[in-house]
Amino acid sequence: MKIAFATTDNIHVNQHFGWCKEFYIYEIIENDYNFVKSVDSSIEIEDEVDKLTYKIECLEDSDILYVQQIGPKASRMVQASGVFPMQASSENEKIEDILKKIIKMKANPPLWMKRLLVNDEQ
Template sequence: MKVAFASKDNIYVNEHFGWCKKFFIYEIKENSYNFIKEVESKEKIENELDKLSYKIQCLDNSDILYVEQIGPKASLLVKDSKIFPIKASNEKEKIEDVLNKLIKMQENPPIWMRRIISK
């Protein structure tokens, strides 16, 4: 399961999806996770739909997108791309804590996670 985080520092989930300049991609395998790569998303695009499509491409086929904020249109486009968007509970939510929470969730996964696991 691949998770993309919208973050300024690869420590906290602290970026808005549409304004994010880089995404940090992690992979969860069973009871562990590892950092895969950092993806730049700095390109300035005026057209809203084109900008959101570009941001989705930057997610590198992730299964989950974890953000501080995401607009309703962006959220729908992300879901249409078969990526599950999740808003952080607060600006101080650590990526490491989220990854550990997602690992724990696999024990009794919610429906959306079951779909990802069964891929």
């Protein structure tokens, strides 16, 4: 399972999806996680749909997107691309805390996560 985080410092989830200049991608394997890479998403695009499409392409093969904020249109587009959007529960929530929470959730996953886990096994 891969998670893309909208962050400026690779520590906190502190970026709006549409304004994010770089996504940091982590992978959860069994009960551990590791940093995979950062993806530049800094190209400025005027057209809203083109900009959102570009940002979604920057998520590469992530399963989950974690952001500080995301608009309704962007959220629908992200979901349509097969990525599950999540908003941080507090300002500057730590990436490490989120990853640990997701690992714990795997023991009794909510419905949206069950789909991701089934896809990971295939």
